[in-house]
Amino acid sequence: MRRTFFCFLLFAFLVSSNVAFGLTGRCRGKIIKEGVSKVFLINNCGEPDQEESYTIGAGSGATLAETLYYYDGSKTWIVEIRRGKVTRINKEAR
Numbered sequence: 001m002r003r004t005f006f007c008f009l010l011f012a013f014l015v016s017s018n019v020a021f022g023l024t025g026r027c028r029g030k031i032i033k034e035g036v037s038k039v040f041l042i043n044n045c046g047e048p049d050q051e052e053s054y055t056i057g058a059g060s061g062a063t064l065a066e067t068l069y070y071y072d073g074s075k076t077w078i079v080e081i082r083r084g085k086v087t088r089i090n091k092e093a094r
Contacts, residue, residue: 025077025089034088038066038081045070048079056082 025032027045042048048068055062063082070077071094080088 025091032079032086032089034086036086038084038086041068041079041081041086 025045027041030040030044032041032045049071050069052067054065056065057063066081068079068081070079074094076092076094078088078090078092079086080090
């Protein structure tokens with residue numbers, strides 16, 4: 001019984017830590033995660049290889065959104081930014 005419980009806890013930890021690593025990245029030793037500013041991202045990761053800007057919503061409720069692409073060999077880091085803050089980080093194979 002103890003062994004089963006321990007295995008379950010280990011499995012839960014590994015699954016949750018894998019999700020956490022998927023939402024962060026590193027540039028020059030700094031952790032890039034949701035909530036950091038675009039300025040912090042660019043200061044540590046450099047200018048993106050590609051950038052898209054667009055607005056979400058209309059009228060006075062419109063929000064500026066950006067998607068930055070960083071190409072790293074066989075991976076592409078896709079960073080979404082809203083109101084000057086990182087809102088999402090995805091890593092895709094190229």
